[in-house]
Amino acid sequence: MLVIGVAGHELTAQERDWLQHDACAGVILFTRNFASRQQVAELSQAIREAAPRPQLVCVDQEGGRVQRFREGYSALPPLEGFGRQYAQDREVALKLAEEHAWVMASEIKATGVDLSFAPVVDLGRGNRAIGDRAFSEDPQVVADFTRAYVRGMHGAGMAATLKHFPGHGSVLEDTHFDDAVDPRPLDEIRALDLVPFEAGIAAGADAVMMAHVVYPEVAPEPAGYSKVWIEGILRKEMGFRGVVFSDDIGMAAAFSAGGIKQRVDLHLDAGCDVVLVCHPELVEESLKAVEGRALNTRALVNLIGRGPMGWDGLLADARYTASRGRLEGLA
Numbered sequence: 001m002l003v004i005g006v007a008g009h010e011l012t013a014q015e016r017d018w019l020q021h022d023a024c025a026g027v028i029l030f031t032r033n034f035a036s037r038q039q040v041a042e043l044s045q046a047i048r049e050a051a052p053r054p055q056l057v058c059v060d061q062e063g064g065r066v067q068r069f070r071e072g073y074s075a076l077p078p079l080e081g082f083g084r085q086y087a088q089d090r091e092v093a094l095k096l097a098e099e100h101a102w103v104m105a106s107e108i109k110a111t112g113v114d115l116s117f118a119p120v121v122d123l124g125r126g127n128r129a130i131g132d133r134a135f136s137e138d139p140q141v142v143a144d145f146t147r148a149y150v151r152g153m154h155g156a157g158m159a160a161t162l163k164h165f166p167g168h169g170s171v172l173e174d175t176h177f178d179d180a181v182d183p184r185p186l187d188e189i190r191a192l193d194l195v196p197f198e199a200g201i202a203a204g205a206d207a208v209m210m211a212h213v214v215y216p217e218v219a220p221e222p223a224g225y226s227k228v229w230i231e232g233i234l235r236k237e238m239g240f241r242g243v244v245f246s247d248d249i250g251m252a253a254a255f256s257a258g259g260i261k262q263r264v265d266l267h268l269d270a271g272c273d274v275v276l277v278c279h280p281e282l283v284e285e286s287l288k289a290v291e292g293r294a295l296n297t298r299a300l301v302n303l304i305g306r307g308p309m310g311w312d313g314l315l316a317d318a319r320y321t322a323s324r325g326r327l328e329g330l331a
Contacts, residue, residue: 001025001295002264002286003056003245005278009035011046018283019051023290025300026056028278029113030068037072037111037311044112054304061108061116063100064132073107076100077330080124082145083136094148096330097135099323101152101160109158110314114304117161117209117245119149121196122169129174137169139192143199150203159206159303164247165234166223167193168211175212175253185217198238206302207243208234210272212253221266225257230271243299246272249286250279261289273299 003026006015018024027047034040044057059068064078077100085093101119108116121142124134135145150160166189173180182189197208210224219228224246234240246267249260257263264286267275273296277286314320 001274001299002277002283002290003028003058003274004283004286005030005280006033006047007280009033009039009043011043011050015280016050018287019047019055021287022295023287023293024051024055025274026058026114026304028276029057029059030278034069037069040069041112054301056115056300056304057113058115058117059108059113060118061104062118062120062133063104066133069108069111074103074324075328076104077327078132079120079135079145080132081330083124083134083138083141086136086141086144090144094144096326097145098148098152098155100327101149102156103320103323103327105153105156105158106314106317106320109156110311115159115161117163118153119146119160119162119200120164121146121162121200122164122167123193123196125169127169127171127174129176130169134169139195142196146196146200146205147203150200150205154204160200160204161207161209161245162197162200162205163209164211164213165197165208166211166215166229167197168213169193171213173253175247176251179253179256180213182213182215183217184215186215189215189218194238201238201240205242207245208240209245210247210267212247212251214256222253222256224254224272225266225270227270235271243273243303244271246275248276248278250277250282260285264289268293 002023005028047055047057060066063076082093082097120133122130122134124137135142153160171180171182212222214222219226223229249263254263257266260282264275277283
């Protein structure tokens with residue numbers, strides 16, 4: 001199945017046609033799709049009305065520099081600040097991270113969007129793409145925050161997605177622009193980068209997003225194209241039973257597989273349930289690539305439509321007002 005990107009604030013006729021395709025499972029929204037809370041709510045509703053089956057409407061609303069919706073939403077601080085506070089007061093830091101998750105998820109749901117791809121559980125070890133999106137370089141600290149963040153998202157009624165498996169933080173390259181190779185042996189990755197993922201899975205995380213990073217001591221292809229990582233380690237060894245998303249096939253590090261069809265096929269053959277096609281110009285070819293494949297439409301049922309509170313109800317909620325104030329003081 002595919003989660004696709006659309007171009008603007010309203011659906012075009014072509015995008016409505018895409019939503020008719022049996023393989024289209026949802027839409028991911030970006031800053032280009034945002035004008036206001038009301039407009040995003042209307043776009044989300046239009047997506048659902050245009051499709052003959054339920055659609056997952058999703059976004060990256062992490063906070064800090066990765067926050068697609070801004071005006072009218074809380075100014076969410078980046079996760080790195082919680083890691084610094086952890087050294088001073090562990091319990092306060094974890095409580096604030098849980099509030100961050102609850103506020104973020106509550107606002108997104110009130111907008112009519114099902115899912116924010118969060119939390120980032122990569123280690124903060126200098127990666128150009130991750131940077132202050134990571135809680136800490138210490139895997140045990142990140143594991144603590146992962147449990148708190150999953151708890152906060154679940155408290156708001158939103159599924160949690162751990163990213164980017166098996167860990168994007170220990171390489172320098174940004175996979176949006178470059179290939180990335182992590183030469184470490186599996187035992188070292190298990191002892192460090194996999195620790196937060198294990199914690200998140202134990203806490204009931206609903207989904208995992210793969211990294212476009214190659215770990216040649218484990219498998220020769222990027223993790224999202226690898227049965228070893230997805231079927232062998234993530235599912236069999238770690239016991240994960242939720243939804244596996246690819247990262248965006250438009251990123252430079254995904255190009256190693258070849259053309260669009262090869263990228264889509266290799267992700268699905270490796271065990272990804274859903275392939276992200278964030279760039280609208282790649283959607284048409286991606287839909288053609290999956291024709292004739294068996295579709296696992298049940299995979300996303302638990303991620304869709306958990307019922308928004310609505311903005312009026314959220315703004316009247318004393319917990320929301322207090323939590324938002326604390327978080328914006330940190331931003």
